[in-house]
Amino acid sequence: MNLVLPSLGFGIITAxxxxxxxxxxxxxxxxxxxxxxxxxxxxxxxxxxxxxxxQAGLSIWLAMAAAAVCGALASALLNRFLLTPxxxxxxxxxxxxxxxxxxxxxxxxxxxxxxGPLPVSYPLxxxxxxxxxxxxxxxxxxxxxxxxxxxxxxxxxxLRYTRAGKAIRAVAxxxxxxxxxxxxxxRITDLAWLVSGLMGGAAGVMxxxxxxxxxxxxxxxxxxxxxxxxxxxxxxxxxxxxxxxxVIGVLLQESAIVLGGAYAPIxxxxxxxxxxxxxxxxxxxxxxxxxGVS
Amino acid sequence: MMPASEHVPASAAxxxxxxxxxxxxxxxxxxxxxxxxxxxxxxxxxQVAVIAGPNGAGKSTLxxxxxxxxxxxSGSVTAGxxxxxxxxxxxxxxxxxxxxxxxxxxxxxxxxxxxxxxxGYLLKKRAVGPRIAEVMEVFPALGRMRKRHVSRLSGGERxxxxxxxxxxxxxxxxxxxxxxxxxxxxxxxxxxxxxxxxLSATGVGVLLVEQKATEALRVADWGYILVSGQVHVSExxxxxxxxxxxxxxxxxxxSSVLAGED
Numbered sequence: 001m002n003l004v005l006p007s008l009g010f011g012i013i014t015a016x017x018x019x020x021x022x023x024x025x026x027x028x029x030x031x032x033x034x035x036x037x038x039x040x041x042x043x044x045x046x047x048x049x050x051x052x053x054x055q056a057g058l059s060i061w062l063a064m065a066a067a068a069v070c071g072a073l074a075s076a077l078l079n080r081f082l083l084t085p086x087x088x089x090x091x092x093x094x095x096x097x098x099x100x101x102x103x104x105x106x107x108x109x110x111x112x113x114x115x116g117p118l119p120v121s122y123p124l125x126x127x128x129x130x131x132x133x134x135x136x137x138x139x140x141x142x143x144x145x146x147x148x149x150x151x152x153x154x155x156x157x158x159l160r161y162t163r164a165g166k167a168i169r170a171v172a173x174x175x176x177x178x179x180x181x182x183x184x185x186x187r188i189t190d191l192a193w194l195v196s197g198l199m200g201g202a203a204g205v206m207x208x209x210x211x212x213x214x215x216x217x218x219x220x221x222x223x224x225x226x227x228x229x230x231x232x233x234x235x236x237x238x239x240x241x242x243x244x245x246x247v248i249g250v251l252l253q254e255s256a257i258v259l260g261g262a263y264a265p266i267x268x269x270x271x272x273x274x275x276x277x278x279x280x281x282x283x284x285x286x287x288x289x290x291x292g293v294s
Numbered sequence: 295m296m297p298a299s300e301h302v303p304a305s306a307a308x309x310x311x312x313x314x315x316x317x318x319x320x321x322x323x324x325x326x327x328x329x330x331x332x333x334x335x336x337x338x339x340x341q342v343a344v345i346a347g348p349n350g351a352g353k354s355t356l357x358x359x360x361x362x363x364x365x366x367x368s369g370s371v372t373a374g375x376x377x378x379x380x381x382x383x384x385x386x387x388x389x390x391x392x393x394x395x396x397x398x399x400x401x402x403x404x405x406x407x408x409x410x411x412x413x414g415y416l417l418k419k420r421a422v423g424p425r426i427a428e429v430m431e432v433f434p435a436l437g438r439m440r441k442r443h444v445s446r447l448s449g450g451e452r453x454x455x456x457x458x459x460x461x462x463x464x465x466x467x468x469x470x471x472x473x474x475x476x477x478x479x480x481x482x483x484x485x486x487x488x489x490x491x492x493l494s495a496t497g498v499g500v501l502l503v504e505q506k507a508t509e510a511l512r513v514a515d516w517g518y519i520l521v522s523g524q525v526h527v528s529e530x531x532x533x534x535x536x537x538x539x540x541x542x543x544x545x546x547x548x549s550s551v552l553a554g555e556d
Contacts, residue, residue: 163411163419166404170412173401176363179383180393182416182463 007257008250009135015249016148017206021222022229022241023155024199028075030172030236031192033093034083037100039226040219041107042078042197043204046071047214048115050205051122060122061143064205071201072194078103079193084186104220112216119215122208144206151199152242158195159238168192172236224265225252228272234282244282248272312336313375314467314499315360320369322359328367329355330523337516339466342490342500344531346507347520353503354396356520357471360501361393362386374466388416392465396472396503399456402445406436409444409455413462422462429458432489449476457489468493469501474510486513511535 025039046067053063086099129136137145158165170178171188179185207222208214229248233240248268255267276282315337323329330352337343345353358364360371362383370379378386387393401409410429414422430437433454439447444455453473460468474482486509490500504510511517511531519527519540527540534540 163415166408166412167415169404169408170401170415173403174398176383177395177398177401178412180361180363180387180395181412181459182384182387183412184384 005134011250011253018245020151020199021203022245024196026241027196038104040223041104044219046201047204047208068201072198075197076194119213342514344514351520352523390466392460407440413459
């Protein structure tokens with residue numbers, strides 16, 4: 001049991017990676033009502049873009065920035081030229097889910113085709129450990145943690161204090177009313193997908209750093225955890241996704257220690273199911289709605 | 295019962311100055327058979343017009359197609375002399391048309407202050423704050439609840455937020471869809487006797503949808519009565535009020551008389 005605290009460190013790192021991913025995923029849902037199953041595949045794509053950048057001699061952090069920008073553009077283009085046309089035709093919610101599943105497979109196999117089925121890894125320097133109480137972190141893990149925190153604060157600042165962020169919330173709340181207030185909903189939706197793609201891209205690279213390898217199925221596996229975090233917090237609730245990321249991230253690592261690695265996902269999802277039995281709309285749904293943080 | 299002669303065909307729309315809003319022969323619906331057919335109406339600057347009529351007559355459908363939430367199958371809409379037929383809602387808002395829907399009339403997940411900020415989205419950043427102060431002068435209660443979330447407000451408070459939001463852009467035409475539904479009597483009276491006359495005095499044209507329209511007609515210049523998607527009566531408000539035959543059927547009350555006719 002004396003491993004509980006040290007593994008809390010791993011949990012926090014997992015949560016830091018999960019946070020931008022879950023927030024990006026939930027932001028897409030609240031802005032457009034699309035549950036984007038291809039989100040994991042987009043993360044993988046961005047992780048490989050970063051790999052290419054590091055191969056070209058860029059530092060991992062510059063590579064991450066480049067991958068995040070690529071992820072943002074890919075996400076916005078995907079929404080504008082694939083999902084929006086489908087939505088205009090009146091494709092149902094489940095129809096859209098199927099479209100994004102198809103896209104996920106397409107991206108995944110494209111990545112395999114280009115970069116091959118074998119995992120690659122980023123050249124990470126400075127393996128020195130930093131000890132914080134019973135927890136220890138590598139330097140790159142600490143940077144991942146810092147980036148996670150920056151994304152949390154940045155999302156909060158964007159949605160709460162900027163005109164564009166408030167417009168995103170208005171469109172998510174009531175698209176027609178937002179348009180009748182003069183907001184170009186299409187442009188704001190593009191912005192929301194740009195931001196969520198940025199977070200997804202960065203999260204992909206962060207995941208590659210945490211796992212110390214990047215494979216074409218990486219995002220696919222991680223998607224389950226993203227969905228769990230988003231659902232736990234109440235889908236569409238940005239602050240809920242942050243809390244969900246923290247809970248799922250820590251649970252995954254703690255249960256790996258307490259019950260053994262094979263049981264980690266099972267116990268994390270058992271908790272998810274339990275929470276949903278008690279609060280079907282997620283932890284923060286009620287509070288979040290009243291606080292206006294959707 | 296309603297004599298057939300009451301029906302005013304579209305071509306006989308009143309020849310008044312309709313410089314604020316002019317709807318000509320508008321037909322619209324939700325994809326199936328049209329809900330409103332051949333509607334014509336006009337509104338001058340500083341005038342108040344009421345659209346009354348029983349439930350399901352197509353009042354909300356009509357205003358939704360005016361403000362761009364529904365496609366007009368045929369006909370035209372001009373506001374302030376410019377054609378806005380089938381323009382996107384954000385463009386119509388930019389053209390000085392303010393719209394307060396019947397339901398979901400404010401952003402429930404946002405604070406009162408944020409609702410006003412969104413209302414002023416098209417203003418220059420520097421102009422938003424001063425304009426919010428002005429709107430709060432009109433509705434002092436908004437200032438007192440600025441930090442509160444709209445989902446926690448009462449129906450009357452929420453409607454005030456909705457109207458405050460739409461006033462942010464200083465619209466030349468204000469369209470209110472059943473603003474008094476669920477409103478306390480005192481607030482309804484205040485809206486009709488104080489705010490709407492004050493707005494029209496500044497040159498704003500007000501198009502008011504009301505199911506029970508007697509009170510609304512008292513402050514209005516013109517009244518339209520919609521039945522089954524068509525303009526059934528188009529008369530000066532005072533004329534409609536003075537005619538008990540119309541009043542009994544459409545304004546006071548039981549739409550069951552009509553339901554029986556249909």
